[in-house]
Amino acid sequence: MKKLLGVVFLTLLLLIGGMVGYLRLIGERGQLVQSGTVALPALSAPVSISFSAEGIPTIMADTMADAYRALGYLHAAERLWQMEMTRRIGAGRMSEILGSPMVDIDRLMRELGIYRDAQAQVDRLPPEELAAFTAYADGVNAYLSAPDTVLPVEFALLFHTPEPWEPADSMVWARLMSLQLSGDAFAEDRRAGLIDLLGPDRFAQLFPDHSESPATMNKDNREAWLGGYDASNAWAIAGALTESGKPILANDPHLGINLPGTWYLARIETPETTLVGATAPGVPFHILGHNGHIAWGLTTTHADTQDIVTPTDSQLARATHRTEVIDVRFGDAQQVDVTETPVGPLLSRLGGGRALSWTGLGAEIRSASALYRLNRARNWVEFSEAADLFDDPVQNLFYADTDGHIGMRVVGNLPLRWAGRDGTVPSDKPWLGTLPSSRLPGLVDPDNGLILNANNRIVSADYPYRVSARFQPSYRIDRLIELTAMRDRKFSLTDSQAFQTDTLSTAARRLVPHFLSAEPNTGLARDALTILDGWDFRMDRNAAAPAIYMTLLNEFVRVVLEDEVSDDQLKQLWSANAPFAETVLTQAPSWCDETRTAPAESCVWALSSALERAVLVLKKAQGNTAENWRWGEAHKAPMASMLFDRIPGLGWIGNRPLETPGGDHTLNRGQSHGGSGRHPFDHVHGAGFRAIYDLNDLDNSRFALAGGQSGNPFSSHYADLLEPWRDGRYFRIPGRTGDIPKDEDAVLLLKP
Structure with a gap:
């Protein structure tokens, strides 16, 4: 045997x-071969592509159509599996290749009609924009059909061959990004249950609205420009405050981080246009970047653009119906009955015949047109005309130009709700309508020369329209205001680089003095408090104090919640929730009482209990010596592969985990979930892309990328930028005279 x-x-x-x-x-x-000659059908003239040491291409073409064809070819060569996943998720066709585990996701996408909307949006594009999408698809398909193309390893592993690329496939990316930034509705039932359980006052303590946080725009600097997201940082600094005399624009959008990442960096040079910055595989336009005249960036407004609505009988009578079939690999096909009402599609996951109202649905979405025009805008007027076309999602769009102007616009359609309905819980009334981008506030050339945003409240309380019932806590914006106020000299690019990588936690600075009131019962607990007492509040990956702080915070939230809610609710609510902890310790100490015992317990008791639990957690994970504990040991970015991480034994092929600094409330954001689980402090959300634009010399702009350009785990450019990103090292995208190789052996030449 x-x-x-x-x-x-x-x-x-x-x-x-x-x-x-x-x-x-x-x-x-x-792997993409970065030199030689390749035949690319439909080109009107040869296109040359040079690559930087980081693998970032500079595409030199005679026309933008040819540049889009080249970009499509490069995206396919470097990120085809990522592109395939994106379009299949949006089309509700994942089950065809991954089987029954994907049926629920496919059903949701079919009910939402994401891909049908994408197809309808393509049909409504102006001819010049449709030509751009078509040229891009030509480039993707040229790669797919080339006789020497070797498909990525994921296709070989699954015995799957991709279909030709269509313009609608490119539209899907924006709809999925909007869904990712707008998932508020799916928490409305949970909120309603908690309000019933806790009452509105205690619910507001558990989920504060942060209405007191600094507003990026107020009645003194806000203007309404009439007629003509979960986190990020952005700031624009006027030339009067910079060393160069021209503006600086900094932006680091925060999204889930994995491998390959969301962004593919590229430079395009044509006689008519320069475009430099972040593209998204599957999309022809630059999402973030500069065009030689203006630079732009984005942060999430955290507007509430989704509601669960119960349609009336009249609305149900006007509904349309269709049946779709989900093909399931290794399983039986599934039938999906789709009902679209005037207030939105009925979703099976909502149950009970309820619909999703969402600004991201419909054939009329024009955000692709807005992006096309934004890529070509050369001044504030053209920028604003492009901004007026953004329908969804609601975002903060930042601006700086080489003439010295800075500004921002809130873009996207904002729901208008009935009085007394704030979008927190399911509604029985449809929206009154929406407020379009052209009527949302903007700001240009403020007197103080600064526009700062870290997902804080975008408008002050006097603004007449409700943007959201809740905003992000003020910890990051407080730190950004503090850093900009500390400057006793003019700002440099290096200052913005330091701001983006700053790891001081204002949340910790406010909470730790309360934590120090805990009464330790063991020597190890006393050691832990001593370390906290001497901490500078920086979330250094090699320090013990951040690990103690976060574990203690996590356990304190559990202590105060576990007697208030059910076990199932605790699993959903338990996290290292700093705003809630601060509310409890400064305004609502009644939460600290253990309601299952008498007499009433104090917050000192709750903190002491949490400290003992935290010490046991850290002792088990990192040993018996508090000084040897390290934040980086607990705070790792898994940088997991989209496919290999899900196949037992093959994760090592695509995963590149690494320890990272920062935390939930630092400008260098390393967000984790907290709560229970084996790795509660894994860094799962953060700045996958950082950019600092120098409007004095845009070729001097600086960038960082969490990962690499290639989606091929066997490529040298798969994760070569990961450690520099973690360590705060930046690079330029070549463009200056002498940067671009002239040697034909170092250039990839695409010929008709």
Whole structure:
């Protein structure tokens, strides 16, 4: 029997080794070749592409149509699997290749009609914009159809061949991004249940609205420009405050981070246009960047653009119906009955015949047109005309130009609700309408020369329209205001670089003095408090104090919640919730009482209990010596592969985990979930892309990327930028005279 088991084990090892060797061979053969000549159908003239040391292409073309064809070719060569996943998720067709585990996601996408809307939006595009999407699709398909193309390893692993690319496939990315930034409705039932359980006052303590946080715009500096998201940082600094005399614009959008990342950096040079910055695989336009005249960036407004609504009988009578079929690999096909009412589609996951009202649905969405025009805008007027076309999602759009102006616009359609309905819980009334981008506030050239935003409240309380019932806590914006106020000299690019990578937690600075009132019962707990007492509040990955602070915060939230809610609710609510902890310790100490016992307990008791729990957690994870505990040991960015991480034994092929600094409330944001689980402080959300635009010399702008350009785990550019990103090191995207190689051996030439 032992001999048989040995043979089986050896056979499995050989099979796994053979498969890995096969995948490695495919991966190495499938890498983008960065020199030589490639035939690309539909080009009107040759296109040359040079690559920086970081693998970032500079596309030199005679026309923008040819540049889009080249970009489509590069995206396909470097990120095809990512593009395939994006369009299939949006189309509700994941089950066709991954089987029954994806049926629920596919059903939701079919009910939302994401891909149908994308197709309808393509049909409404002006001819010049449709030509751009078509040219991009030509480039993708040229790569797919080339006889020497080796598809990415994921396709080989799943025995899957991609279909030709369509313009509608490119539209899907924006709809999925909007869904990611607008998922408020799916929490409305939970909120309603908590309000019933806790009452509105205690619910407001658990979920503060942060209405007191600094507003980026107020009645003194806000203007309404009439007629003509979960987190990010952005600031624009006027030239009067900078060393160069021209503006600086900094932006680091925060999204989920994995490999490959959201962004693919590229430079396009044509006689008519320069475009530099972040593109999204599958999309022809630059999402973030500069065009030689203006630079732009984005942060999430945190507007509430979704509601659960119960349609009336009259609305149900006007509903349309269709049946779709989900093909399931290795399983039976699933039928989906889709009902679209005047207030939105009925979603099975909402139950009870309820609909989702969302500004991101419909054939009329013009955000692609807005982006097309934004890429070409050369001044504030043209920028504002592009901003007026943004329908969804609601975002803060930042601006700076080479003439010295800075500004911002809130863009997207804002729901107008009935009085007494704030979008917090499900509603029985549809919206009154929406407020379009052209009527949302803007700001240009403020007197103080600064526009700062870290997802804080965008408008002050006097603004007549409700943007959201709740905003992000003020910790990051407080730190940004503090840093900009501390300057006793003019701002440099290096200052913005330091701001983006700053790890001081104002949340910790406000909470730790309260934590120090805990009464330790063990020597290890006393050691932990001593370390906290000497801390500078920086979330350094090599320090013990951040690990103690976050674990203590996490356990304190559990202590005060576990007697107030059910076990199931606790699983959903338990996190390292600093705003709630601060509210409890400064305004609502009654939460600290353990209601299941008498007499009433104080917050000192709750903190002491949390400290003992935290010490046990850290002792088990990192040993018996508090000084040896490290934040980085608990705070790792998994940087997981989209596919290999989900296949037992193959995660090592695509995963590149690394320790990171920062935390939930630092400008260098390293957000984690907290709560329970094996890795509660994994860094799962943050600045996957950082940019600092120098409007004095845009070629001197600085960038950082969490990962690399390639989606191929066997490429040298798969994760080569990961450690520099973590360590706060930046690079330029070549563009100056002498930057671009002239040697034909260092250039990829695309020929008709």
